[in-house]
Amino acid sequence: MVIYLRSGGKLRDRLKPDVDIYTRKVEVEGTPTLEEILEEIGIPDGLVAFAFADGKVRRLNYRPVEGDVVTLQPPVSGG
Amino acid sequence: MDGFGGTTLRINLSTEEIERTPTDPEFARSWLGARGFVSKILYDEVPRDADPLGVDNLFIVTTGVLTGSFCPVGSKVGFGCISPATNGHADSSMGGHLGPELRYAGYDLIVMEGIAAGPTYLYIDDDTIELRPAGDYWGMGSLELEKRMKKDLGDDFQIATIGPSGENGIVFSCITHDFGRQAGRCGVGAVMGSKKLKAIAVRGTKSLPVHDLDSMYKLTYDIIQRTKTHPNMAPWQKYGTAFFVGWSNERGCFPTKNFQETYHKDWEKIDGERLVEDCLVSDKACFGCWMNCGKYTRARIPGKPDTYQEGPEYETIALVGGSCAFTDINHVAYANHLLDDIGMDTMSGGSTVAFAMECYQRGIITKDDLEGHELRWGNIDDFEHFVRMIAARRGIGDIFARGTKGAAEALGRGTIDFASQAKGMEFSGYDTRWYPAQLLSYCTCDIGAHHSKSWTITTDIELGRDTIEGKAEVVIYLQHIRPLFDTWSCCRLFWGELDVTPEEHVDSIKHLTGWDVTLEECMRVSERVWNLNRAHFIERNGGPGRKFDVAPARHLDEPIPGGPAEGKVVGRENFEAMLDDYYANRGWDEDGNPTREILDDLGIGYAADNLEKLGFLGKPIPGGIPKVRGRELKPKAM
Amino acid sequence: MRIEVKKESCTGCRLCEQICTICHYKEINPKKAAIAIEPHFPEPGIFEPKICVQCGICAKECPIDAIHLEGEAYVLHADECTNCGICVEACPFGVLYTHADVPTPLKCDLCLKCTEVCNTGALIVVD
Ligand code: SF4
Numbered sequence: 001m002v003i004y005l006r007s008g009g010k011l012r013d014r015l016k017p018d019v020d021i022y023t024r025k026v027e028v029e030g031t032p033t034l035e036e037i038l039e040e041i042g043i044p045d046g047l048v049a050f051a052f053a054d055g056k057v058r059r060l061n062y063r064p065v066e067g068d069v070v071t072l073q074p075p076v077s078g079g
Numbered sequence: 080m081d082g083f084g085g086t087t088l089r090i091n092l093s094t095e096e097i098e099r100t101p102t103d104p105e106f107a108r109s110w111l112g113a114r115g116f117v118s119k120i121l122y123d124e125v126p127r128d129a130d131p132l133g134v135d136n137l138f139i140v141t142t143g144v145l146t147g148s149f150c151p152v153g154s155k156v157g158f159g160c161i162s163p164a165t166n167g168h169a170d171s172s173m174g175g176h177l178g179p180e181l182r183y184a185g186y187d188l189i190v191m192e193g194i195a196a197g198p199t200y201l202y203i204d205d206d207t208i209e210l211r212p213a214g215d216y217w218g219m220g221s222l223e224l225e226k227r228m229k230k231d232l233g234d235d236f237q238i239a240t241i242g243p244s245g246e247n248g249i250v251f252s253c254i255t256h257d258f259g260r261q262a263g264r265c266g267v268g269a270v271m272g273s274k275k276l277k278a279i280a281v282r283g284t285k286s287l288p289v290h291d292l293d294s295m296y297k298l299t300y301d302i303i304q305r306t307k308t309h310p311n312m313a314p315w316q317k318y319g320t321a322f323f324v325g326w327s328n329e330r331g332c333f334p335t336k337n338f339q340e341t342y343h344k345d346w347e348k349i350d351g352e353r354l355v356e357d358c359l360v361s362d363k364a365c366f367g368c369w370m371n372c373g374k375y376t377r378a379r380i381p382g383k384p385d386t387y388q389e390g391p392e393y394e395t396i397a398l399v400g401g402s403c404a405f406t407d408i409n410h411v412a413y414a415n416h417l418l419d420d421i422g423m424d425t426m427s428g429g430s431t432v433a434f435a436m437e438c439y440q441r442g443i444i445t446k447d448d449l450e451g452h453e454l455r456w457g458n459i460d461d462f463e464h465f466v467r468m469i470a471a472r473r474g475i476g477d478i479f480a481r482g483t484k485g486a487a488e489a490l491g492r493g494t495i496d497f498a499s500q501a502k503g504m505e506f507s508g509y510d511t512r513w514y515p516a517q518l519l520s521y522c523t524c525d526i527g528a529h530h531s532k533s534w535t536i537t538t539d540i541e542l543g544r545d546t547i548e549g550k551a552e553v554v555i556y557l558q559h560i561r562p563l564f565d566t567w568s569c570c571r572l573f574w575g576e577l578d579v580t581p582e583e584h585v586d587s588i589k590h591l592t593g594w595d596v597t598l599e600e601c602m603r604v605s606e607r608v609w610n611l612n613r614a615h616f617i618e619r620n621g622g623p624g625r626k627f628d629v630a631p632a633r634h635l636d637e638p639i640p641g642g643p644a645e646g647k648v649v650g651r652e653n654f655e656a657m658l659d660d661y662y663a664n665r666g667w668d669e670d671g672n673p674t675r676e677i678l679d680d681l682g683i684g685y686a687a688d689n690l691e692k693l694g695f696l697g698k699p700i701p702g703g704i705p706k707v708r709g710r711e712l713k714p715k716a717m
Numbered sequence: 718m719r720i721e722v723k724k725e726s727c728t729g730c731r732l733c734e735q736i737c738t739i740c741h742y743k744e745i746n747p748k749k750a751a752i753a754i755e756p757h758f759p760e761p762g763i764f765e766p767k768i769c770v771q772c773g774i775c776a777k778e779c780p781i782d783a784i785h786l787e788g789e790a791y792v793l794h795a796d797e798c799t800n801c802g803i804c805v806e807a808c809p810f811g812v813l814y815t816h817a818d819v820p821t822p823l824k825c826d827l828c829l830k831c832t833e834v835c836n837t838g839a840l841i842v843v844d
């Protein structure tokens with residue numbers, strides 16, 4: 001199945017976007033959790049605060065479905 | 080002068096003399112604004128033995144070069160003075176609309192000295208400047224007073240106020256504006272109160288002169304369009320900073336029960352999602368900001384009147400919510416309102432109450448000290464009663480009015496070990512025991528333990544949380560780049576969260592002022608400020624500098640008892656090794672004293688002369704100081 | 718075409734005010750804007766953008782017809798206007814503004830720049 005991960009900031013360089021400047025297309029086997037997907041593509045634990053898909057907040061145990069566009073939110077840099 | 084209001088005001092509150100001078104272009108270029116202006120003026124003008132709450136301290140209200148311009152986002156205003164919490168340089172900034180309004184009235188900088196004969200407020204309506212009596216306002220809460228003054232003067236005045244806390248010299252008093260934006264830290268509200276200055280009201284109707292408006296317009300217009308579709312925009316707009324409560328808990332750095340623990344098992348009851356679902360009234364932005372991180376909320380607690388407030392933001396949720404162990408977001412929001420109105424920084428205020436709660440838990444203070452009340456974790460009534468004791472300096476409240484360090488010194492019995500503070504200022508809302516670079520950041524910070532100058536939680540994650548290797552250099556880099564935003568007086572979040580580059584901010588300055596300025600030049604200003612503040616601190620408090628860069632025992636010795644960071648602690652050896660590394664990379668000697676070479680290099684050789692007279696000039700470093708101080712962590716450090 | 722205001726979405730950022738004066742006067746001065754944000758704080762805690770609805774009442778009242786319908790906007794012609802203030806009084810919505818340094822009332826000409834920068838959906842272009 002194919003999903004799209006989006007991010008900016010510090011995370012974007014890790015994500016290596018290929019669709020547009022923010023988005024990377026990722027093919028995954030089965031129905032892994034977001035956490036498993038991130039591990040697979042080499043984004044370290046802790047750099048994603050939470051995710052946002054379909055207008056809703058998702059925690060890292062969320063299992064994306066086919067075609068999901070998932071925004072990865074890096075933690076606050078401190079105001 | 081393009082990019083500036085043009086006028087600097089000097090006000091002697093004792094004699095009521097008001098002097099207007101054109102803002103000095105050379106001074107402006109050398110120090111860039113807000114934090115930079117404050118640093119230089121305090122260093123040059125405040126006697127080293129001045130009592131922070133006495134007649135000789137200055138109280139400075141200042142804009143920065145970008146304030147009020149069309150850029151991402153010139154909303155900030157800075158306040159400066161010698162801090163009653165640290166006895167060193169203090170700069171504290173806030174967003175909202177006051178800074179831009181000052182610029183539109185034609186002012187860049189206001190330096191106030193002396194003490195007014197009675198309660199006073201500063202009234203500025205373009206060219207009209209008056210010191211007006213504020214007897215009627217004295218004693219009022221900050222929020223209550225802003226409402227009243229808007230009624231008295233009109234909605235188009237921007238107003239900053241202090242509450243009873245500032246009037247009574249509580250060292251963590253803040254300045255409030257726009258019903259919920261605060262210059263929270265360093266006790267700037269206490270200094271304002273010591274001057275008998277209850278409020279500042281400003282209306283400005285003039286235009287800000289811009290060197291090249293077309294270029295400024297195009298640059299920012301394009302940034303707006305680009306960042307509107309940025310992936311992080313929508314989540315930020317929806318939740319603001321409050322969403323990071325979950326993240327921080329899962330990383331084991333969420334202050335819980337006065338930093339005894341770092342994971343709050345009920346965090347889901349006080350996080351951003353709860354805030355937005357249960358309490359949100361409206362989204363609120365600072366002047367010129369399209370990312371609106373402010374959440375204006377209503378707290379509902381049965382048996383208490385509903386309260387309206389901006390926030391709580393992450394820091395408040397951490398230091399009031401987590402550290403005092405609340406389990407209901409309404410209680411955190413209510414506490415936020417209470418502290419805002421009474422005029423206390425929610426960070427140091429929350430931390431000080433949490434510290435007192437631990438003292439109560441340990442039996443160091445008892446009901447007898449609390450007018451018969453208790454001080455239980457997570458109890459809003461106990462919290463409120465104790466905050467009011469502090470604000471009025473009743474009984475033991477008088478001790479806690481000095482902050483955790485001052486209170487610990489008065490209480491003795493080893494309480495200093497669990498006062499999470501550095502140089503007299505309480506930690507921000509991140510535990511450091513698994514985050515050594517954050518501990519180094521707090522303990523070396525020039526204003527006391529504040530994350531605004533260096534925040535490294537993700538740096539620690541990237542470089543490894545169990546190592547200290549390479550941390551000091553990154554901290555130094557962050558201590559230069561992050562305070563730059565407090566100097567330019569623009570919001571840091573567009574850089575940290577939305578990929579607006581520092582170079583783009585510098586382009587804004589170029590278009591605004593016509594200066595041929597570079598990021599490198601700005602970074603040098605920032606480093607100059609850091610070193611000048613260090614020299615100033617030593618001159619005021621005696622050296623060697625290392626003596627003050629101390630970490631609380633809890634963060635050095637006491638392993639985290641449970642949660643995701645169970646067993647972690649920094650350790651004294653590691654901490655001292657980080658300090659050695661830090662000083663070496665700064666061009667300071669191993670005692671933490673700046674060397675002549677670094678001070679000369681930064682163009683502040685006069686500080687070396689002063690340190691030398693006191694015997695605290697750093698010994699020359701064999702082989703010289705490092706050519707470049709600080710290292711940016713790639714990919715982009717946050 | 719007109720600008721519809723969704724006040725519950727407004728965050729009070731005043732970017733609209735800023736862009737309005739940049740585009741019309743080549744100046745940064747929110748007080749010269751033809752849109753104003755009215756805050757209602759501390760309660761109920763909302764902002765209210767106030768901008769011309771292009772109803773044309775001011776144009777009818779203007780004694781020298783200095784406000785013309787151009788496309789869908791009533792545009793105030795500064796070269797004709799004598800600044801008598803009648804339109805300002807006449808506007809039932811109170812959205813004709815004035816500024817001491819500008820010799821005419823400040824009126825929205827539907828350039829839509831404010832809707833381009835507003836990032837909250839508070840200002841929407843509708844047909
Ligand atoms: S730009 Fe939009 S959100 Fe901002 S003040 Fe104007 S109408 Fe409100």
Ligand code: SF4
Pocket residue numbers: 768769770771772773774775776791807808809810811812813824
């Ligand atoms: S300015 Fe007022 S009267 Fe004139 S068209 Fe606009 S809303 Fe109508």
